[in-house]
Each structure stands twice: as structure tokens, then as C-alpha cells.
Amino acid sequence: MNEVKIGIYVCHCGSNIGGVVDCKEVAEYAANLPNVVVSRDYAYMCSDPGQVLIKEDIKNLGLNRIVVASCSPRMHEPTFRTVVEESGLNPYFMQMANIREHVSWITNDTPKATEKAKDLVRAATKRVIHQEAIVPQEIGIKRAALVIGGGVAGIEAALSVAKAGYKTYLVEKKPTIGGVMAQLDKTFPTLDCSACILTPKMVDVAREANIELITNAEVVGLDGAVGNYTVTVKKKPRYVKDDCSGCGDCVSACVMKGRIPSEFDYGLAKRGAIYIPFPQAVPLKAVVDQENCLMFKTGKCKQACVTACERNCIDFSQKEEEIQIEVGAIIVATGFKPFDAKKVSKYGYGRYPDVIDAMQFERMTNASGPTGGKVLTSKGEKPKKVAIIHCVGSRDVNTNRHCSRVCCMYSLKHAHLAKEKTDAEVYNFYMDMRAFGKGYEEFYQRIQGEGVRFIRGKVAEIVEKEGQLKVKAEDTLLGKNMELGVDMVILSIGLENCEDADKLSEVLHINRSQDGFFMEAHPKLNPLETPTAGIYVAGCSQGPKDIPDTVCQAKGCAGETIKLLNIGKVKLESTIVQINPDICKGCRLCQKLCPYGALEFNEESKIMEVESAKCKGCGTCAAACPAGAIKQQQFSTDQIFAEIEALLEGVESI
Amino acid sequence: MEVAAEKDILHEIMTCIQCGSCSSSCPGADNLDLTRRQLWRMLQMGLVEEAMSTELFWQCTTCSMCEIRCPRGIPLNKIIMELRERYLEKNGPYGSMQQMTTILNLTKSITGDEPKNRLLWTENIPDITLEEREKLVKDQAEVVYFTGCVSALFPQAYKIPQSLTRILLKGGIDFSLLGEDEWCCGYPKLAAGCGEDSIKDFAAHNIEVVKAKGAKTLLVSCPTCYHVWKNEYSNLGKQHQIEIKHYTEYLPELIKQGNIQFKTDEVTITYHDPCDLGRKSDVIEEPRELIRLLPGVKLVEMRFTGKDSKCCGGGGNLEMTNSELSLEIAQKRVAEAMETNAQYLVTTCQQCKRTLQNAVRKNRARLKVYDLLEFIAERIDTTTGGEAK
Incomplete structure (x- = not known):
């Protein structure tokens, strides 16, 4: 090996690091470490001049190893690998030391922070000596996509991917697509008819040659990795043959x-x-x-x-079946579950027939709904007074802490519809009005102008007295407790993640955030992808949202999917393992431990083999192999020991 | 306007969103000059003096309805207690609290009775023998029954401990009373704002006398004593290995043994959950299980039950500081019970029973108010002597 020449670059990250760590001192310290040729500190290493600094040093000083002490590698590892690569070195000759998240952001103690930063830089410097050149493998992918869930998010995503020319499977749990949007009457703030704008899209799905629609079905298994997923779908029997014409x-x-x-x-x-x-x-x-x-x-x-049935379509002998489909990417669009208002017993939902929830009101006001669009009490009369209660099952530690993001606006819509259809006095009980979207604040003003009364107060309870529903709350703007008698109460229920979210998160290896919804890889900069590459999340399964945001997210996921399918190949993880056939004894211990099924036993040679496409580089097998036959790229034993030994330098006893 | 320091319990109010759910959840809502929310607002803005000048934190039964409904989960009860403590520190005891705390410190009972009076109720227990009566206070016993001041010292409530005594004797339980050695649990002092430290000696004494009997289980018929024994004593760092049980947690097993014969005629009752037992201690299913074990008894629930149960008006020393408000709260609860058309309003607390019974008289309502113990004792089939055949 040529002489190792290391360059060290300590980043201030403005005051993010520089405000706590004495970066100059760290750089001066590092200059005296073995093999270090140059050591610098700079305000923003990720900036263009910062990058040029590294490139120039590589060229002029013949550096062959680079250490950047800055933020988390999650942020800028790709940046600095590219810098190194552009200078003609293998990108894996670069090592980062995280002195921001692990040092400056967690303390204000400058002397101690500076000492820790030195330790981390020393460890990275000793480690980088042992790093090796890696050329990541590339493999071809399956140029097809799976969309799970046939609500408006799934429909939009599937249509976009399919229209870009890729085979798209759309799997829906219910017997029909359409989701919750198909059940809504009008949509805020424009009040256009929900079905009128959705059903053409549904018809498009049925007509689109690239879409294979699988209804009454659930995803129950997943194998493989980004670009090459094998998905198991359980199809429930419909007991009606495909020949059915829907005559009724x-x-x-x-x-x-x-x-x-x-x-x-x-x-x-x-x-x-x-x-x-x-x-x-x-x-x-x-x-x-x-x-x-x-x-x-x-x-x-x-x-x-x-x-x-004239076509003899009914077939009670149909059986449940499991099919396997192969796709390169997956879009999760499983939607939400409306909050069950029975859980808030103080409002008497399920006890008083005229306390209804928002979804029931949607059906009631819908012209094709059970009342033909008439708003009626349980006695079949038009209500004279209606109360609408916001935030039922939202913004409450006793139910869900998160805001539903839609109930303010749909409550305004319901107020409008109730007033329009019954001429009733309408009272909206709210905690805060959140009219953040395009045209929303204007809509709020419009509904106020229609004479709807807004009472700022969370309703404490509802009781039935003298043939009326008594709504008890404080009008917090007047500072007075009130008991309002009404004929109908509409509970504006919140949104929770879909029913089998826990099962699905297990099958797809995707996480859920504290609110129960599926978690995105990064809340700001990677909001569409999950931490599992090639699996994207759209619509309310990621978090409550209105229709415009849902459609945006769905189309965004479709864009990401198309990008992936269009490239047609994926780079494998750089940290995958290799098995040394001369050392492996075929004990198969690693096979049992591998969470991804990436290790196979070769019956002929009697040793283990790695299926690189499946390996995620977790390192479990490498750590467990009793013979030391498994080597993990980027995490070899000598690299890790060099790092540990460097960290322990100067520590006398533990 | 200073923001309360983070360690300060008053800091908890900073996350209040001023929704007013507490205001109209308060059982006394209709009779207050300000709403509950307005009190929190003052504290939020650092106007502690102004908050202290109101009566709101005394006009409170500490029923905790506001707290369980608070969408931000703020410990409102603790804040009320803190204000009471600060008031006491600054102005001395509030209203009649002066007298009560003096009496308590002197006699260790809320009535000022001398210790020997704690056994007066044992003198006329129906159908027990003289021999049995003389053995009610033993040196050693598996179970100790902590009677509580109200049951032991208010003749109106005597039937409650008497009933439990009869049931325990019929069930063949090895139990003892503390008799003259029993002290008040200390709750009235906490509610008066005297602070946790003020009941340390009460806790120490009570734990010591129970332990001296070698008892494993402490049986309680008062939900407030229960709450204090179970939660407050251990908060004071007084660790004891005694199992605390309200009688509704203890009796189902005993009755299931089938040694007691009950009447079978049909009656309809409704059940009032005491705040300290239901909302604060989550003992909700046990009393209902006990009721279901009684033949012929049909339970009809009120609109608000269990954790949602409305207050009787008798908690938090409100009866002492504002008896009118206390009565009005009780009247509302009785009205709710009347809607069930039940013949009996049954509860599991001597204080709830007292306040509800007063309200029934005031409302001229046709409703019998019983503690569940009295109800069970009355259901014992006397034609068979209550013994199963």
C-alpha cells in the first residue's frame, strides 16, 4: 500500500458546532496525529468553497484519505463522498466524525465538547487508515409498482404511475375502490360534489390497461428489497364471478x-x-x-x-387464495379510520339517536344517501337548532393528541349544509379555528357571514332533558357557562390510522410515529419515502390531511416511484457482507440470525452464500460467525478495532 | 407577570388551551362567580395574587371531573391543593377550617370526640352476641377494619360499620377494629391546605397500630381513607407492606363462598360512584360485581357513571366551607338518580350517602339512599338467620 496521507477538515457549521466546540483547537490537535498531512477548520465544509478546499488538497498534497468532522453522516456523507470521488479517489476513503448531533447540540460545555470532538476525530483518523475501496454492485429491478389502498390517494398514485407506462397493481381491502372520499357529500372549501370529482377517476382506474385492480384483498407478505420486492396478496372470495354485470x-x-x-x-x-x-x-x-x-x-x-342471476355468476364454492406479485416499488395509501365517538361517553353518542357523527351527517346530506339528502332528526323532523362539536377524538390527551387537520373545515361545511337544508340555527363549538389552506380562511368568513354562531369552548357534556339535547360548555369569550338546547348534535370526529396499521407495519417493515400513523424517512426533506427504501407513503396513512394535500402527496409518491422505475437499476448497500469460502465451515448459525433471509446454504460446497440484493448490511451475521468468515464491508474487524482503540487512548481504566 | 418555575406545580397550567371544558364540567359550575378556566388564566398570566383573592379554589369538592376531561391532562386537583396551601401559609386557615384543624390536631378525630367514643357504634349491632362484641378489638388479626371518623362518630352513619361487622362475622373472618387506637387518616387537613407534612404523624401512627396487630390486609369502608392510605401515605415515604382494600374489593370472594343467604324479592337500584373510589382509584367494576351477586337486585345506571360519575357535593371540605353549594351539587345528582326510576340510590361511601340523603330530603324525593353495606345487610335473609342451608 502507498503511504497513507490523511487530510482532516473540521466544520464550524456556522455557530451550530463553532458556537460550542473550539474547532480551531480540534484542527490543531488533529494535525499532530500520525499520517495526517493537513488539518483545517472552516465555517461551512459543505459549501462550495469548503468542497473546493478538500479537492485542492487532494490534488496538491496527494492526500489519499479524508476525515470530515461535521454533522451526522445522514446529512452530508453523500456530499463528501462525491467530493472525494470527483478528485479521483474511491469515495469510501472518506470517513465522517459527527461533532454536531453527538457533541455540540447536546451540551454547552466548551472544554468538554472540544475534548470529545478531538476523541471522535482521532477515532475517525485511525479508522480511515484501514478503509478499503468499494465499488457498489448494481442490479436490475422489476419495473412495476404496487399501490396498497384504493382511496383517493391510491387512485391518484396508481393512475400516475400507470400512465407513465409502468404496470401497476392496485390492491384494495374492500370490495370497491373509492375510500372515504366516495362517501363524502361536498368538499371544502369549494363545495364541489365529492362523488362528481372522484368517480371519473375511479372509472379511469377500471379502464387503464396498465392497472391491475385487485379488490377484496390484503397484502400479507413482503420479501426482497428496493427494486425487487415479492409481495404476497391474500384475495378473499367475492362468491361472484368476474362475469357479473352489476345489474343488481x-x-x-x-x-x-x-x-x-x-x-x-x-x-x-x-x-x-x-x-x-x-x-x-x-x-x-x-x-x-x-x-x-x-x-x-x-x-x-x-x-x-x-x-x-341470469349470467349464473354466483359461486359459493370460491376459495380464498394467495397470489404473489413482483414489483420494484410500493406506495402505501391505506388511509385512515374515523374516530369512534362512543369512546367519549360524555357526548352520549350511541345513547341519544340525535347525536350523530360527521360521517353519518355526510351520508345524510348526500342526495344519493339514505334520506335522499334531507337533514332529519330521529323523529323525521327538520332540526331547528343544530350544534356541531369540533375536535371529538382530536387534540385531547384522553383520545388522540394530534389535530385532525380537517375537522375545522369540514365542520364549517357541515354548518353551511345544515343551515342550507334546514334553515336551523347552527352553533359550532370549537377550541381554535385552523383555516390554513388555500381558500380556507375565506371560507370561514363566508360561513360566519351566513349566520352560523361560533362558540369558543370545548363541550363538557351532553344530556337529554325536556325532549332536547342540552349541550354544556363555557363560552370562553364571554366567560360564561352555558347550556344550549338543540335538536341535533354533529360530532366532528378525528382521524386515526387505518385499522390494521400494526399488522401492515410488521409486514412491510415500516415504522409508526407516536400518533400511530406511518412514519416518513425525514419529516421535511424525505416526507414521501419510508425508512425502507422503495416503499413510499401517501395520504392519511402518513398523517391526517385534507384532499388537496392527499392528492399532492400521492402524486409525489408516484413521481418518486417513476424515477426509480425509470432508472431501472439500484445500487446495492455498500455495507453488505462477504463470506470467505476458505474459512466458512457451514455451521449455518448466520442463516438463523439473518433478518432478511439473505444467506443460503450451498448443499454442494457445504458453505454459506450471500444473496447480495437481499443483504441490508446490518452486520448481525458478521458479529456472530464463530470462525470469523464473514466480513462486512465498511465495518471490518480491523476498522472497528482501530476506532475503538483510538477512542480508548488515554483512558486508564474503565 | 412571572412564569412559574418549572418545578412549581403551578407551571403545569402553562399548557392550558383555555377551552373551558373544566368550567362546565364542574359540578358547582352554575353557582360560581367566575368560571374555572378564568382561574387557570390568572395563573397562566402569573397573576397568582389575583387568583388567591378568589374563592374558586375553596369552592371545589376535589371531585377531579375537570381533570379527567382536561384535553391537556393538566393535574388541576394538585393545583387547587397548592393554592389552598399557599392561602393557608399567607392568611392562616380558611373559614371554619381553623376549628377543624385545631380539633384534629388535639383529638385526632374530625368531631373532637375522645378516642373511646370510636367504639360507641358497636354497642347496638343487631344480631351479634355479647361474646362476639367483646372480641371486636383483638391483639392480633389477619384483617384490620379501619372504620374512619364519619362512620365511627356520626350516629347517622353507624349502620355502615355495623353492617360490615355483621357480614364479616357471618363470613367467619378473623378481623379486628383499631378502636381507641384509630386516628383520622388526615385527609381533612390535606383538603384544608395544611400540606402533606402535616399528616406525617397521622400516617406513622396509623401504620404502626395496624402493623402491631400483625394484619396483612386493611379493610376500609370510606373511599377517602382508602385513597389516602393507598396513595398519600406512600407518597409521604411511609412504606408499609399492608394490602389496602375497599370492602367492594374484598366482599365478592366472601359472598361467593355462599355462606350467607339473601332475600330474593326484586328491587331496582342505581349506583353512585364516589369520586375517591371510582374516578381517583379506578375501583369501578368491583362494586358492580358485588351488586350482581345479590339475588333479585337490578342495577340501572345513571347517565353519568364510573369515571364519568358526578360528584355528590361532599368532598374537599366543601360541606364545611360552603354547605349551600354542597347541597346544590347533591340535589343535581339526586335528580339524575331519579331519572332512572330506581327505588334505591346505593353508594359505597358514608359521606356521599350523607350528602345525597340530605338532598333527597330537601328534594322531597322518593328514593332510599343506602351505603352498599347497609343494603347488603338489609338483604340478608333473616328468616333463615342469614345462614345458608
Whole structure:
């Protein structure tokens, strides 16, 4: 090996590091370490002049190893690797020491911080000597995508990817796509009809040749890595053949007709055991509800549906099946679950029939809904007074701490609709009004102008007295407690992550943030990708959001997916392991420990082999191998020991 | 306007969003000059003196309804207690609290009775033998029954400890009373703002006398004594290995043994959760389980039950400082109970029973107010002597 010549670059990061650590002292200290040819400190190493400094030194001083002491490698490792590469060196001859997150951001003690920074720089300097040139492998990918969830986010994402020319699988758990948006009446702040703007998109999905729509199905398994995922999808039987034309003859014939609460109408209407979720459903095909169908419950039914179907589509012998699909990228768009208002017993939801939740009101005001769009109390009368309660199941340590981001605005919409349809006096009880989106503040003013009364106070409780619902709250702007008698209460419920979020996060190896929603890789700069490369997250499964934001995010995820599929290849992790065939004894201990199934036993040679595409470079096998046959690139034993020994220099005893 | 230091409990109010949920959750809401929220606002703005000049923190039963409904989870009860302590430090005892604390310090009971009077209630317990009566206070016992001041010293409440005594005797339990050795648990001093330190000697004494009997279990019929034994004594650093049980946690097992025969005629009751037992100690299912073990008894729940249960008006020394407000709160709870059309309003606290019964008289309501112990004792089938055949 040529003589090792190291250059050290200590970054001030403005005052981020320089305000606590004496960077000059660190650089001077490092100049005296073995093999160090040059050691400098500079205000912003990541800036253009900072980069040039390194390049010039490599050229003029013949440096062959670089240490940058700055922020976390998560931020600028790619930057400095590129600098080194552009100077003709292998990029893996660069090592970073994190003196920002690990030093300056966690203390104000300058002498101690400076000492720790020196320790970290020393460790990086000793380590970099042992670093080796790596040329990451590249492999081809499957140029297809999977979108999980067929709400507005999934629909938009799938359409974008498919229209870019890539095969797209759209997997939906329910028998139809459309999601919650299909159930809404109007959309804020423009008040355009939700179904009118969504259903053309749904039809597009059905028509798009590049989309393979798989409804009534769930993702249950995932294998592989970015670019090459194998996904297992469980398809529940529909008990209706694909030949179904959606004529609805079976639906009207079902003996259970009108006896099962309809999910689509939030229990306000009833359906049969064979049903079509709603008239614009995609696919427009009947489905049998196995839980309620007499054929499955008792085995006895006159099978009126079978008789009614002219195309002989009904098939009770269909079985659940599992299929495997291969894709390069995955977009998670599983949406949200509306908060269950029964959990807030003080409001009497489920006890008083005229305390309804926002989703029920959506169905009620919808012209194709169970009341034909009329807003009616349980007695079938128009309410004279309506109370709308914001933040039910939101912004509350007893339920969900997060803001639903939509209930202020949809409560305004509901106030408008209630007033328009009944001429009732409408009272909105709110904690804070959040009208942040485009056109939202204007909408708020418009609804105020329509005569809706806004009371700033969180409702304490609701009781029924003298045939009225009494809403108790403090009007905090007047400083007076009040008891308002109304005929109808609409609870503006919050948003929670989808029902099987925990199961899905396990299957996809993606995390959830404290609020329960799926977590993005970086809240600001990588908000669409999950920490698992090639898996993106869109819409309300990532966090509550309105339709415009959902669509933006969905299209963003589609863009990322298209970018990946378009390149057509991925670089493998630089930290993958290699097995030395001369040392490996084939004990197979590593195989049991590998969380990614990347290690295979070769029956012929009787030793282990690595499937590089699957290896994530976690290092578990390398640490466990009793023979020391597994070497992890970038984390070899001599590199790690050099680092540890350097850190322990000067420490007399522990 | 200084922001309270972070260690200061008053700092907790900084995260209040002024939503006013507390204001109208307060059982006394209709009778206060200011709303609860306005008190918190003063503290938030550092106007502690102004807050102290209001009556709001005395006009409080410490029922904690505001606290469990607070969307920010602020310990409002502790803040009320802090204000009481600061008031006392600055101005001395509030109203009649002076008399109460003096009596307590002197006699260790809230009535000022001498210690021997703590056993007066044992003198006319129905159907127990003289021999049994003489053995109510033993040197050693598995179980000690901590009677509490109200049950032991208010003739109106005698039936409660008497009932528990009868049930325990019928169940063949090896138990003892503390008799003259029992001191007040100390809660009235806490509620008066005397601070935790002021009940240290009460805690030490009570723990010592219970331990002296070699008891493993301490049985309590007063939810406030229960709360103080269970939570406050250990907060004071007085670790004891005694298992604290409210009778509703203890009796189901005993009754399931089937040694006691009950009447079977049908009655409808509603159950009032005491704040210290339900909301503050989460003993909600146990009393209901006990009720379900009684044949012929149908339980109808009120609109607000369990953790959501409304206050009887009898907590936080409010009865002493503002008896009118206390009564009005009780009247509202009775009105709620009347809506169930139950024949009995049953609770598990002698203080709730007293306040609710006063309200029933005031409302001229047709409702019998019982502690569950009295109710159980009354349901014992006397035609069989209560013994199972």
C-alpha cells in the first residue's frame, strides 16, 4: 500500500458546532496525529468553497484519505463522498466524525465538547487508515409498482404511475375502490360534489390497461428489497364471478335484504347479504358478505340470488387464495379510520339517536344517501337548532393528541349544509379555528357571514332533558357557562390510522410515529419515502390531511416511484457482507440470525452464500460467525478495532 | 407577570388551551362567580395574587371531573391543593377550617370526640352476641377494619360499620377494629391546605397500630381513607407492606363462598360512584360485581357513571366551607338518580350517602339512599338467620 496521507477538515457549521466546540483547537490537535498531512477548520465544509478546499488538497498534497468532522453522516456523507470521488479517489476513503448531533447540540460545555470532538476525530483518523475501496454492485429491478389502498390517494398514485407506462397493481381491502372520499357529500372549501370529482377517476382506474385492480384483498407478505420486492396478496372470495354485470338483480332478491347495516351509509341504511356497495362502485360487481349470508351461517337458504342471476355468476364454492406479485416499488395509501365517538361517553353518542357523527351527517346530506339528502332528526323532523362539536377524538390527551387537520373545515361545511337544508340555527363549538389552506380562511368568513354562531369552548357534556339535547360548555369569550338546547348534535370526529396499521407495519417493515400513523424517512426533506427504501407513503396513512394535500402527496409518491422505475437499476448497500469460502465451515448459525433471509446454504460446497440484493448490511451475521468468515464491508474487524482503540487512548481504566 | 418555575406545580397550567371544558364540567359550575378556566388564566398570566383573592379554589369538592376531561391532562386537583396551601401559609386557615384543624390536631378525630367514643357504634349491632362484641378489638388479626371518623362518630352513619361487622362475622373472618387506637387518616387537613407534612404523624401512627396487630390486609369502608392510605401515605415515604382494600374489593370472594343467604324479592337500584373510589382509584367494576351477586337486585345506571360519575357535593371540605353549594351539587345528582326510576340510590361511601340523603330530603324525593353495606345487610335473609342451608 502507498503511504497513507490523511487530510482532516473540521466544520464550524456556522455557530451550530463553532458556537460550542473550539474547532480551531480540534484542527490543531488533529494535525499532530500520525499520517495526517493537513488539518483545517472552516465555517461551512459543505459549501462550495469548503468542497473546493478538500479537492485542492487532494490534488496538491496527494492526500489519499479524508476525515470530515461535521454533522451526522445522514446529512452530508453523500456530499463528501462525491467530493472525494470527483478528485479521483474511491469515495469510501472518506470517513465522517459527527461533532454536531453527538457533541455540540447536546451540551454547552466548551472544554468538554472540544475534548470529545478531538476523541471522535482521532477515532475517525485511525479508522480511515484501514478503509478499503468499494465499488457498489448494481442490479436490475422489476419495473412495476404496487399501490396498497384504493382511496383517493391510491387512485391518484396508481393512475400516475400507470400512465407513465409502468404496470401497476392496485390492491384494495374492500370490495370497491373509492375510500372515504366516495362517501363524502361536498368538499371544502369549494363545495364541489365529492362523488362528481372522484368517480371519473375511479372509472379511469377500471379502464387503464396498465392497472391491475385487485379488490377484496390484503397484502400479507413482503420479501426482497428496493427494486425487487415479492409481495404476497391474500384475495378473499367475492362468491361472484368476474362475469357479473352489476345489474343488481341478486341484490333485490336476497332474503336478507334491508337487514344488515350498510358500511357505506354508516349504518343509516341497510343492505342485504349480497350487495353492491354503492351505484358507482368499481368494480361494479356484487359481493357476498360471508358473515351474514345464510348459506355460510346456516347452510340453508333458498338462494334467491342464484335464481335471479341470469349470467349464473354466483359461486359459493370460491376459495380464498394467495397470489404473489413482483414489483420494484410500493406506495402505501391505506388511509385512515374515523374516530369512534362512543369512546367519549360524555357526548352520549350511541345513547341519544340525535347525536350523530360527521360521517353519518355526510351520508345524510348526500342526495344519493339514505334520506335522499334531507337533514332529519330521529323523529323525521327538520332540526331547528343544530350544534356541531369540533375536535371529538382530536387534540385531547384522553383520545388522540394530534389535530385532525380537517375537522375545522369540514365542520364549517357541515354548518353551511345544515343551515342550507334546514334553515336551523347552527352553533359550532370549537377550541381554535385552523383555516390554513388555500381558500380556507375565506371560507370561514363566508360561513360566519351566513349566520352560523361560533362558540369558543370545548363541550363538557351532553344530556337529554325536556325532549332536547342540552349541550354544556363555557363560552370562553364571554366567560360564561352555558347550556344550549338543540335538536341535533354533529360530532366532528378525528382521524386515526387505518385499522390494521400494526399488522401492515410488521409486514412491510415500516415504522409508526407516536400518533400511530406511518412514519416518513425525514419529516421535511424525505416526507414521501419510508425508512425502507422503495416503499413510499401517501395520504392519511402518513398523517391526517385534507384532499388537496392527499392528492399532492400521492402524486409525489408516484413521481418518486417513476424515477426509480425509470432508472431501472439500484445500487446495492455498500455495507453488505462477504463470506470467505476458505474459512466458512457451514455451521449455518448466520442463516438463523439473518433478518432478511439473505444467506443460503450451498448443499454442494457445504458453505454459506450471500444473496447480495437481499443483504441490508446490518452486520448481525458478521458479529456472530464463530470462525470469523464473514466480513462486512465498511465495518471490518480491523476498522472497528482501530476506532475503538483510538477512542480508548488515554483512558486508564474503565 | 412571572412564569412559574418549572418545578412549581403551578407551571403545569402553562399548557392550558383555555377551552373551558373544566368550567362546565364542574359540578358547582352554575353557582360560581367566575368560571374555572378564568382561574387557570390568572395563573397562566402569573397573576397568582389575583387568583388567591378568589374563592374558586375553596369552592371545589376535589371531585377531579375537570381533570379527567382536561384535553391537556393538566393535574388541576394538585393545583387547587397548592393554592389552598399557599392561602393557608399567607392568611392562616380558611373559614371554619381553623376549628377543624385545631380539633384534629388535639383529638385526632374530625368531631373532637375522645378516642373511646370510636367504639360507641358497636354497642347496638343487631344480631351479634355479647361474646362476639367483646372480641371486636383483638391483639392480633389477619384483617384490620379501619372504620374512619364519619362512620365511627356520626350516629347517622353507624349502620355502615355495623353492617360490615355483621357480614364479616357471618363470613367467619378473623378481623379486628383499631378502636381507641384509630386516628383520622388526615385527609381533612390535606383538603384544608395544611400540606402533606402535616399528616406525617397521622400516617406513622396509623401504620404502626395496624402493623402491631400483625394484619396483612386493611379493610376500609370510606373511599377517602382508602385513597389516602393507598396513595398519600406512600407518597409521604411511609412504606408499609399492608394490602389496602375497599370492602367492594374484598366482599365478592366472601359472598361467593355462599355462606350467607339473601332475600330474593326484586328491587331496582342505581349506583353512585364516589369520586375517591371510582374516578381517583379506578375501583369501578368491583362494586358492580358485588351488586350482581345479590339475588333479585337490578342495577340501572345513571347517565353519568364510573369515571364519568358526578360528584355528590361532599368532598374537599366543601360541606364545611360552603354547605349551600354542597347541597346544590347533591340535589343535581339526586335528580339524575331519579331519572332512572330506581327505588334505591346505593353508594359505597358514608359521606356521599350523607350528602345525597340530605338532598333527597330537601328534594322531597322518593328514593332510599343506602351505603352498599347497609343494603347488603338489609338483604340478608333473616328468616333463615342469614345462614345458608
